[in-house]
Amino acid sequence: MIPVREAVAGVQAYGLLPGDRRKMIRMDLNENAWGCSPRVLEALQEIAPEDIGVYPYYADFLAEIARVNNVSEDNLVLSNGADDIIRTIMQVFVDAGEKVLVADPSFGIIALHAQIVGAELCKMPYEDDLNFPLEKCLQELPSAKLLAIVRPDSPTGTFISRENLQLILAAAPNCIVMLDETYHHFLGESCLDLLESYPNLIIIQSFSKAYALAGLRIGLAFAQREVVGELRKVALPFAVNALAVKAGMAALRDTDYLAMTIREMKAEKAWLREQFDKLGYDSRDSFANFILVNIGERADEIAELLKSENVYVKNLNKMDLLKGWYRMTINRRPENEKLLSVIKGTMP
Numbered sequence: 001m002i003p004v005r006e007a008v009a010g011v012q013a014y015g016l017l018p019g020d021r022r023k024m025i026r027m028d029l030n031e032n033a034w035g036c037s038p039r040v041l042e043a044l045q046e047i048a049p050e051d052i053g054v055y056p057y058y059a060d061f062l063a064e065i066a067r068v069n070n071v072s073e074d075n076l077v078l079s080n081g082a083d084d085i086i087r088t089i090m091q092v093f094v095d096a097g098e099k100v101l102v103a104d105p106s107f108g109i110i111a112l113h114a115q116i117v118g119a120e121l122c123k124m125p126y127e128d129d130l131n132f133p134l135e136k137c138l139q140e141l142p143s144a145k146l147l148a149i150v151r152p153d154s155p156t157g158t159f160i161s162r163e164n165l166q167l168i169l170a171a172a173p174n175c176i177v178m179l180d181e182t183y184h185h186f187l188g189e190s191c192l193d194l195l196e197s198y199p200n201l202i203i204i205q206s207f208s209k210a211y212a213l214a215g216l217r218i219g220l221a222f223a224q225r226e227v228v229g230e231l232r233k234v235a236l237p238f239a240v241n242a243l244a245v246k247a248g249m250a251a252l253r254d255t256d257y258l259a260m261t262i263r264e265m266k267a268e269k270a271w272l273r274e275q276f277d278k279l280g281y282d283s284r285d286s287f288a289n290f291i292l293v294n295i296g297e298r299a300d301e302i303a304e305l306l307k308s309e310n311v312y313v314k315n316l317n318k319m320d321l322l323k324g325w326y327r328m329t330i331n332r333r334p335e336n337e338k339l340l341s342v343i344k345g346t347m348p
């Protein structure tokens with residue numbers, strides 16, 4: 001075969017999700033088990049041939065996102081999910097050999113796209129208490145081109161404080177700070193208000209989690225106008241399809257549904273932690289839609305058993321800081337009960 005670029009040769013493909021999704025309980029992908037707003041389904045039912053026979057129009061959607069977030073349309077760019085804008089940002093800012101900083105463990109797609117552009121990837125281990133490695137980050141910053149921070153992060157579930165984030169932004173005027181806010185609705189706080197003050201800040205958000213539109217693929221980035229101009233050169237002109245635009249618009253407008261699902265997810269999260277506590281397992285809350293549970297030495301074996309029962313968890317056993325732990329997305333009660341019953345079956 002004709003050789004691929006050197007940077008691509010060492011990359012492992014993400015791979016397709018196997019099987020029939022409706023037969024699985026997936027607690028490993030941080031999807032939203034409550035599903036999207038009924039308004040989204042209504043909007044999709046109203047689709048006419050002339051809506052999908054033409055290339056998508058973004059003006060109304062951009063205006064609505066700008067209004068909801070109190071920014072100008074010139075401050076944002078759409079993408080085919082947050083994954084896609086991460087790739088675009090790497091392509092726009094990082095040349096081969098330039099340094100990309102990311103805390104470890106963190107969202108794998110960041111390292112993947114850094115690798116594909118040929119960056120020198122510098123992974124900074126989280127502190128033992130799973131807090132952001134601030135000191136190490138400040139040391140590495142002067143020689144870095146891009147720093148990726150996920151807030152709140154996955155799988156750690158922790159988040160960097162605004163004060164520390166501002167410290168970093170000020171210390172690194174020549175480094176792009178890519179702040180991934182995919183889970184910000186669950187945390188209840190965004191850093192969009194910092195955009196005005198920091199030309200090096202790019203904030204990523206997604207419609208996959210709180211809005212439960214993962215299958216439709218809508219992501220976006222916010223930044224100062226000049227940065228957005230550069231991102232738009234590389235972003236695909238029609239990255240978000242016409243159905244997704246209709247759905248996204250309906251989701252944005254149904255603020256009651258958004259609030260309700262977040263509230264219910266949090267209540268279920270507390271219940272699930274309580275059950276693990278009663279069973280004698282250590283758990284950690286997150287500021288997102290998952291918990292971490294310490295399963296212990298049998299983590300690999302029990303993950304396989306769960307899989308045989310169609311329950312998928314994110315087994316973190318190979319990560320130094322989280323040996324023996326699982327990350328589990330909060331599902332609804334029947335699915336959570338099924339998880340607990342399989343785990344109980346493994347206990348003496």
Ligand SMILES: Cc1ncc(COP(=O)(O)O)c(C=O)c1O
Pocket residue numbers: 029030080081082083084107150153154180182205206207208214218219
């Ligand atoms: C931190 C983080 N960023 C981005 C994404 C991807 O989001 P999207 O579905 O919008 O591509 C995920 C998905 O799990 C994530 O955990």
